[in-house]
Amino acid sequence: GAVVSQHPSWVICKSGTSVKIECRSLDFQATTMFWYRQFPKQSLMLMATSNEGSKATYEQGVEKDKFLINHASLTLSTLTVTSAHPEDSSFYICSAPPRQGRGEKLFFGSGTQLSVL
Amino acid sequence: QKEVEQDPGPLSVPEGAIVSLNCTYSNSAFQYFMWYRQYSRKGPELLMYTYSSGNKEDGRFTAQVDKSSKYISLFIRDSQPSDSATYLCAMKAGNYGQNFVFGPGTRLSVLP
Numbered sequence: 199g200a201v202v203s204q205h206p207s208w209v210i211c212k213s214g215t216s217v218k219i220e221c222r223s224l225d226f227q228a229t230t231m232f233w234y235r236q237f238p239k240q241s242l243m244l245m246a247t248s249n250e251g252s253k254a255t256y257e258q259g260v261e262k263d264k265f266l267i268n269h270a271s272l273t274l275s276t277l278t279v280t281s282a283h284p285e286d287s288s289f290y291i292c293s294a295p296p297r298q299g300r301g302e303k304l305f306f307g308s309g310t311q312l313s314v315l
Numbered sequence: 316q317k318e319v320e321q322d323p324g325p326l327s328v329p330e331g332a333i334v335s336l337n338c339t340y341s342n343s344a345f346q347y348f349m350w351y352r353q354y355s356r357k358g359p360e361l362l363m364y365t366y367s368s369g370n371k372e373d374g375r376f377t378a379q380v381d382k383s384s385k386y387i388s389l390f391i392r393d394s395q396p397s398d399s400a401t402y403l404c405a406m407k408a409g410n411y412g413q414n415f416v417f418g419p420g421t422r423l424s425v426l427p
Contacts, residue, residue, distance in 0.1 A: 302347040
């Protein structure tokens with residue numbers, strides 16, 4: 199299967215600082231990438247859809263100024279949590295469907311556990 | 316009614332049992348169906364992928380899709396403790412970039 203690399207896997211930061219999470223498709227190109235948030239024992243919650251070369255599409259209730267998304271190339275999307283607060287602590291996961299074909303499969307990164315003190 | 320429904324469990328079975336996991340959905344436009352396995356604090360891993368109706372087998376795993384009933388299943392034969400995880404069903408309509416819709420996941424524990 200296709201490989202999606204997500205980095206870092208774990209980060210602790212102080213309240214008020216910003217944290218950047220990277221998501222790379224290693225062996226395929228992805229015009230679209232998805233960012234999810236997951237709380238313990240709960241399912242994936244889609245935050246935003248990242249589109250290469252254009253603005254991201256955010257789900258209702260997700261602050262776009264808080265969660266900055268950049269999809270600079272066909273293999274890299276970044277999520278920056280700005281001015282992080284303890285309530286932003288969560289597990290963040292990215293995913294991407296390969297650009298080739300109909301994009302009918304979705305491959306996930308390994309996730310990033312963010313803890314804001 | 317939610318777009319995709321899945322029993323959250325938890326489901327506990329003894330080692331060696333056959334496990335049946337199911338999802339129902341309401342959107343008849345869904346064509347692509349997937350099952351993911353997620354271990355705690357890890358990203359979901361694609362287990363099975365099926366297009367339209369039918370069965371697909373891969374080792375101990377069998378995926379079934381019944382579009383007429385809007386019902387999909389994942390069977391795990393000879394279950395192992397290492398199968399203990401959360402299983403998520405996912406589905407999608409046709410176009411590239413269109414959102415995938417996930418079930419809430421079923422937590423499975425296989426007891427040795």
